[in-house]
Amino acid sequence: MSKDESTSSRATIAGWYDLFSRGARDWLRHNEKVREAVRSHLPDAIAGGDVLSGGTKTIRVPVRMLEHYHFRLRSPEQPQGVGQGAAKPGDTLGPPGGSPASGKGGGGRNDGGFEFLLEFKVDDIVDWLWEEMKLPNLRARVGRAEETDWIREGWDRHGARSRLDRRRSMRESIKRRGVQSADSPRFTDDDLRFRQLTRREQPATQAVVFFLMDVSASMSDRDRQLAKSFFFWAVQGLRRQYRHLDTVFVAHTTEAWEFNEEEFFKVSGSGGTVTSAGLKKVREIISARFDPGRYNVYLFYASDGDNASSDHADAEAALDEIAALANYAGYLEVSATPQSRLNSECGALFKALADAGKPAASFAISRFEDIWDAVRHFFQHQAAG
Amino acid sequence: MPTPHIDKKWRELLPRIEELAARAGLKYNPVDFEAVPESFMMEIAVYGLPVRMPHWSFGVRYISQLIQHRMGHSRLFEVVFPGNPGHAYLAAGNSLAENMLVTAHVLGHADFSRNNMLFRSSQQQVGDHIVEQAASHARQITMAVEEHGLKRVELVLDAALALEQHIDVDRRVQRERYPEYQAAKPEPPDDAFSKRFAALNPDEAARDEGPKLKRAAIPPHPERDLLWFIANYAPELEGWERDIFLAVREESFYFHPVHATQIMNEGWASYWHARLLREADFLPQGAYVDAIKCHSDVVRPIAGGDKVALGINPYHLGFSMWEDIVERDGMDAARRIMQEDDDVSFVRNQLNAELAAKLQLFRFGADSSGSVKVLETDLNALHEVIVGPKYNFGAPSVAASHVRVDGTLELAHDYKVDGRGIDVERTKKVLEYVEKVWRRPVIMHTVDSHGTEIALSTPADSK
Numbered sequence: 001m002s003k004d005e006s007t008s009s010r011a012t013i014a015g016w017y018d019l020f021s022r023g024a025r026d027w028l029r030h031n032e033k034v035r036e037a038v039r040s041h042l043p044d045a046i047a048g049g050d051v052l053s054g055g056t057k058t059i060r061v062p063v064r065m066l067e068h069y070h071f072r073l074r075s076p077e078q079p080q081g082v083g084q085g086a087a088k089p090g091d092t093l094g095p096p097g098g099s100p101a102s103g104k105g106g107g108g109r110n111d112g113g114f115e116f117l118l119e120f121k122v123d124d125i126v127d128w129l130w131e132e133m134k135l136p137n138l139r140a141r142v143g144r145a146e147e148t149d150w151i152r153e154g155w156d157r158h159g160a161r162s163r164l165d166r167r168r169s170m171r172e173s174i175k176r177r178g179v180q181s182a183d184s185p186r187f188t189d190d191d192l193r194f195r196q197l198t199r200r201e202q203p204a205t206q207a208v209v210f211f212l213m214d215v216s217a218s219m220s221d222r223d224r225q226l227a228k229s230f231f232f233w234a235v236q237g238l239r240r241q242y243r244h245l246d247t248v249f250v251a252h253t254t255e256a257w258e259f260n261e262e263e264f265f266k267v268s269g270s271g272g273t274v275t276s277a278g279l280k281k282v283r284e285i286i287s288a289r290f291d292p293g294r295y296n297v298y299l300f301y302a303s304d305g306d307n308a309s310s311d312h313a314d315a316e317a318a319l320d321e322i323a324a325l326a327n328y329a330g331y332l333e334v335s336a337t338p339q340s341r342l343n344s345e346c347g348a349l350f351k352a353l354a355d356a357g358k359p360a361a362s363f364a365i366s367r368f369e370d371i372w373d374a375v376r377h378f379f380q381h382q383a384a385g
Numbered sequence: 386m387p388t389p390h391i392d393k394k395w396r397e398l399l400p401r402i403e404e405l406a407a408r409a410g411l412k413y414n415p416v417d418f419e420a421v422p423e424s425f426m427m428e429i430a431v432y433g434l435p436v437r438m439p440h441w442s443f444g445v446r447y448i449s450q451l452i453q454h455r456m457g458h459s460r461l462f463e464v465v466f467p468g469n470p471g472h473a474y475l476a477a478g479n480s481l482a483e484n485m486l487v488t489a490h491v492l493g494h495a496d497f498s499r500n501n502m503l504f505r506s507s508q509q510q511v512g513d514h515i516v517e518q519a520a521s522h523a524r525q526i527t528m529a530v531e532e533h534g535l536k537r538v539e540l541v542l543d544a545a546l547a548l549e550q551h552i553d554v555d556r557r558v559q560r561e562r563y564p565e566y567q568a569a570k571p572e573p574p575d576d577a578f579s580k581r582f583a584a585l586n587p588d589e590a591a592r593d594e595g596p597k598l599k600r601a602a603i604p605p606h607p608e609r610d611l612l613w614f615i616a617n618y619a620p621e622l623e624g625w626e627r628d629i630f631l632a633v634r635e636e637s638f639y640f641h642p643v644h645a646t647q648i649m650n651e652g653w654a655s656y657w658h659a660r661l662l663r664e665a666d667f668l669p670q671g672a673y674v675d676a677i678k679c680h681s682d683v684v685r686p687i688a689g690g691d692k693v694a695l696g697i698n699p700y701h702l703g704f705s706m707w708e709d710i711v712e713r714d715g716m717d718a719a720r721r722i723m724q725e726d727d728d729v730s731f732v733r734n735q736l737n738a739e740l741a742a743k744l745q746l747f748r749f750g751a752d753s754s755g756s757v758k759v760l761e762t763d764l765n766a767l768h769e770v771i772v773g774p775k776y777n778f779g780a781p782s783v784a785a786s787h788v789r790v791d792g793t794l795e796l797a798h799d800y801k802v803d804g805r806g807i808d809v810e811r812t813k814k815v816l817e818y819v820e821k822v823w824r825r826p827v828i829m830h831t832v833d834s835h836g837t838e839i840a841l842s843t844p845a846d847s848k
Contacts, residue, residue, distance in 0.1 A: 022437075023428045023451070026444030029535075033441055065449075068442035069814035070547050071781050071798075074806050074834065080750045080760070082770045084686045084701075085693030087747055093693060093757040 034063050034118060039128050059125070060117040126236040129375075150197045159194025168193040207242040207296040209235065210285070212278045214303035215269040216253045223334040227302035228265050230332055230371050234300055237379055242296070248285055252278030258285065275307045275346060279318035286325055297326040300378075305333045305344025315349055323358045330378045333364040395484050398667070402485065405661050406492045410716065413495035414469040414513075418488070420477045426461045427454060429474055433640060435466070436520040438632070439527070440542050462683075463487045467498030469513040482675035485668060486658050493657030497650050500724050503642035510558040515639045522632040529625050541626045544818040545612060545633040550780035552637045553610035562617055563605050566598045607784035607797060612637065614785045620792050621824045630822075641778055645727045648771075652703015653723055655684050656711070659704070686744070695749060695757060697771065702744070706731070709740050729772045736771075738764045781807050783829070792825035798832075806832040809841060816843045 038061060087093065155168060172191040177184055211231050215224065239245045249264035250256055254274045258281065259267060278301070286297060299322060307315060323329055331350035333342055341364040342351070353360040363374045399418075406413075421429075429435050431446045453459060462483060465473040473491040475484060498504040512518060530538045573579040608614045616622070616630035643650075662668070662676050686701040687694040710719045722735065746767050748760045760766075786797040798807045812829050820827045820843050829841040 021424070021428075022439060023424075023431060023444060023447030026439055026441050027448050028444070029439070030441040030444040030448075065445050066441070068440075068445070068543070068547065069811045069818070070550070071783055071815055072808045072811050073781050073803055074808050076805065078750045078752060080748060080770060081695060082697055082767055083693060083695045083747055083749050083759075084697055085691070085745055087693050087745070087759045089747065089759050089761050091759040093695070093749065093759065 030066060031118065033066060035120075037066065038063060038118065038120070058119050058121050060119050062115055063118050064115055122236060126233075126240055129233075129372075130237070130240065151200050152195055153198045153200075154196045155193040156196050157190065157192060157194070159196065163195040163197075165193045165195050206244045206246070206294060207238060207298065208246040208248060208286075208290045209238055209298040209300065210248045210250060210282045211235075211264070212250045212252065212282055212299065212301045213264070214253075214273055214275070214278070214301075214306075215251045215267055216273040216306075217270045218273065218304050218306050219334075220336070221268075222336065223304055224265075224268070226334045226365060226368065226371070227332065229368065230302065230365070230374055231300065233371065233375050234378070237375065238298065246290070246295075248282075250278055250281050250285070252281065256281035273303070273307050274311050274315075275303070275349070276311050276314035276318045279315060279322060283318060283321055286322070292325040297322075299326050299329045300332060301330070301346070301350075302332040302334055303346050304335050305342070305346045307345035307349075309345065312345065312349075315346075316352070319349055319353060323353055323360065327359060328378075329353065329358070329360045331360070331362040332374060333362065335364070335366055392481055392484065394481055395488070398485060399488060401667055402488055402661060402665060403492065405664055406489070406496075406657070409657075409661065409664075410720070411492055411496040411657065413492060413499050414467075414471055416465070416471040416473050416491060416495050418473050418475060418491075420475045420479075422477050423461070426464060426474060426476050427451065429464045430461055433643075434519040434636070435472070435474065435516055436523050437636075438519075438523045438525075438542070439530075440546055441539070442546060462679075463491055465491045465494045466516050467495070467504055467508060467513070468515055471495045471498070472516050480675065482672040483679050485665070485672060486662060486676040486679050489658035489661040489665075490654045492661070493654030494650060496657070497646070497653045497723060498642075500720075501642065501646060501650070502725055503645055503727055507638055507642050511635055511639050515636075519636060519639075522636065525628065525632060529629065533625065538629070540818075540821045541629045542633075544615075544822045545630045547815045547818050548611045548615075549633055549637050549640075550778040551609065551611035551783060552613070552634055552641065552778070553608075554638070554641050554778070556610065558635060558638050560610075560613060563603060564601055567601045569598070603788055604785055607786050609782070609784045610634075611783065611785060611796075615819070615823060618788070619823050622822060626822060637778075642727075644778060645729075645775060646731075648699045648703040648706075648728045649723065649726060649731045650703070651700045652705075652707045655680070655700050655704040656707040697746070702736075702771075705740065705744055706735050709737075710735055728775045732772050733768050736764070736768060741767055783807075786830070792823075794819070794823050794825060794827045796827065796829045798829060800832045806834065806836075806839075807841075809833075812841050813843060816841065 083093075155165060169187070169192050172193060173187050176188070176191060177186075211234075213219075213224070213227055213231075219227075235245070235247060247261065249259045249261055251259060251264060251267050251269065252274070253269040253271045254277060256278045257267075282299060286292065290297060319329070329350065331346060333344065333347060341347075342362050347362055347364075350360050350362045354362070361378055363377045365371060365374050427450050428447065431450050432443055437443070461476055462479055463473060463475050465471060471491075471494075473488075473495075475487055479487060498508075508515075526538060526542070573583075603618060604614060612630050612634035616627045616634070619627075622630075659680055662673065662680070665673070668676070684698065684701045684704045686698050707719060710722060722731065726734070741762065741764055747762050748766050748770055749757050750760050751757045782799040782802045783796055784799070785794060787795040789795065800806050807829065812831070816827045816829060826842060831839060831841065833839050
């Protein structure tokens with residue numbers, strides 16, 4: 001028996017009955033399944049989300065409850081039911097206010113229907129994504145590395161006290177005493193073993209990523225949002241690979257400025273586009289702060305593709321210079337209209353670079369759903385290149 | 386065990402209500418009453434049984450209920466389970482007056498479940514300890530999880546619970562497997578015609594001998610009990626998986642009468658709580674008034690403030706019908722109907738034009754824009770719309786029709802009976818569940834929206 005009512009603050013007897021809170025247990029299991037489902041459709045699930053609110057460690061993904069499916073008849077073209085009350089044939093009752101003719105007491109034939117938020121750790125997501133998309137880990141440059149490090153290698157009978165290997169020394173002592181008489185000394189100098197260090201060249205594990213964004217008037221808010229989402233996941237991917245990842249954010253119109261991460265995503269400019277201004281700024285920062293011998297340098301450039309044609313030669317020269325120093329240069333074209341994909345001034349610049357055998361790639365996106373394809377494209381290309 | 390937290394005053398009054406009930410002719414098995422917290426009440430309502438096997442889909446229902454509850458849509462007073470003894474759970478928050486009403490209500494249910502034919506037949510077969518049996522199923526599943534892992538058990542439950550309505554209540558819970566061989570042809574009768582026929586062409590008669598035993602087709606007839614069929618004939622089902630299918634099936638046989646008699650049963654219990662309370666002159670005056678107010682909330686057809694309800698409250702409909710029947714034909718006739726009918730026959734035979742007019746019932750339809758139009762008050766149309774969801778345990782008519790040589794299971798949807806095809810996307814998902822336990826392809830025959838026959842199968846990559 002039940003009734004409808006509007007207040008419900010009832011005392012509960014906790015304790016014994018809580019021992020089998022089966023509802024909560026099965027709900028948690030449901031949530032686990034949602035996580036699994038979200039995980040396998042992760043790109044779709046989080047592409048649209050506003051994931052970048054300043055250094056967040058977690059993101060919230062709106063999900064629907066899972067439905068446990070049953071065989072059911074197709075919905076009739078005209079749903080019908082029996083109602084009750086003061087109404088006569090021909091009356092129109094307006095759209096049913098939330099409670100259609102399902103009655104009550106059925107106990108959940110209409111499963112679900114609620115949306116709720118699940119929280120995911122960004123780190124987990126990146127791990128899953130890399131597994132899911134079978135993305136390779138990036139190649140660090142080894143050949144040009146200049147970084148060296150001390151590593152342990154072998155043992156010697158001489159060395160500093162601090163590097164005495166007690167376990168090894170003990171083993172030597174036991175070996176010796178095994179073949180000598182019982183009253184031989186416990187330790188002699190010959191037993192002692194010291195760890196040796198040696199210098200070894202290490203691949204540079206430092207990296208710097210330049211995010212260069214065109215913020216001229218032609219870039220709409222949505223374009224910027226697309227670029228921003230892509231940048232976010234690109235940073236996550238690179239952070240996965242490098243212990244020390246520096247990020248540099250540069251925005252340009254006809255001039256270029258460096259920003260910190262937070263400001264960068266808020267910046268909006270007006271006026272024309274001179275790509276070379278941005279590229280030159282990047283070049284400047286590399287020379288001033290990031291020695292290409294010690295840093296793996298990545299550049300991602302997001303733009304709607306327009307550039308003043310008078311700037312072509314300058315931009316080409318600046319890009320060539322950067323390409324000579326960088327591990328990789330990626331160009332992301334964002335535009336609401338997908339037809340002109342990469343057929344732009346900037347698209348031509350990067351295409352020329354790739355044609356010349358340099359590690360460069362381009363990708364055009366127009367929707368949030370495309371971001372994952374872009375990430376996959378750049379990272380796979382980079383690993384293969 | 387907790388001490389049943391039921392008011393002392395209530396304990397004193399219980400025998401007096403039972404005495405009233407006995408005098409009024411109610412015949413029921415003893416009922417164990419227990420007061421439980423509201424959260425537990427909600428679980429019982431969601432799971433349909435006090436302790437039931439774990440499955441994530443119950444979690445979804447539970448949370449939906451909880452949200453609705455928190456938003457203040459409904460409140461549960463009691464849940465009662467048939468059996469010997471029966472089990473009644475009362476919400477710990479009920480007031481004394483509410484509990485008096487609820488107790489009378491429970492006795493009405495207990496009378497119903499002991500005497501109604503569907504309940505009796507189900508209890509004869511499933512046994513009258515469903516609460517304990519369900520708890521033992523839950524334990525069985527928990528042990529299966531320990532042994533085989535949650536994922537594998539869940540796959541089996543996904544399939545079994547998705548098919549929970551697909552049993553054949555016209556056959557018994559305990560069923561033999563199909564005969565392995567076709568029945569032998571009857572010997573030709575020893576009469577003059579047969580002798581002359583045999584003499585006519587001796588070769589032909591001899592050839593006809595052939596092997597006597599022929600393997601029977603599986604299934605020999607369209608099989609509606611999908612749970613039983615899969616449990617017995619799935620090519621590579623393991624023993625523990627079969628046990629899970631049979632556990633779900635047993636609970637379905639228990640749930641069937643609950644579903645098939647909801648209007649009658651709730652109406653019967655409401656009729657009796659109203660009547661017993663009227664006759665309970667030993668109740669304190671205030672409690673009586675409170676209880677009657679509670680009664681009118683429960684059987685209220687239309688939510689407070691509204692003029693019209695799009696939907697019927699089964700408590701109200703059943704209650705009004707029983708009052709009408711008792712007034713018209715007397716209690717003996719009412720008891721006979723209670724024993725013999727289910728909701729389909731009950732509504733068709735007992736909901737007459739005058740009562741429908743008095744209750745202001747109407748059939749409505751919603752068009753694509755969502756606006757609702759009152760269509761008619763024709764009695765037959767009302768009957769059919771009310772009993773529509775009651776047919777076949779509320780599920781489409783689906784039967785296992787054929788198993789191909791390669792093990793592919795063919796299911797056939799009887800769209801002629803149901804009047805339209807089956808929901809394609811949902812069906813594919815269910816076929817996916819089933820394929821995981823059948824371990825061979827599974828196909829469903831139905832019709833599309835144009836009435837053209839189609840065969841649905843799971844996407845190729847799901848294997």
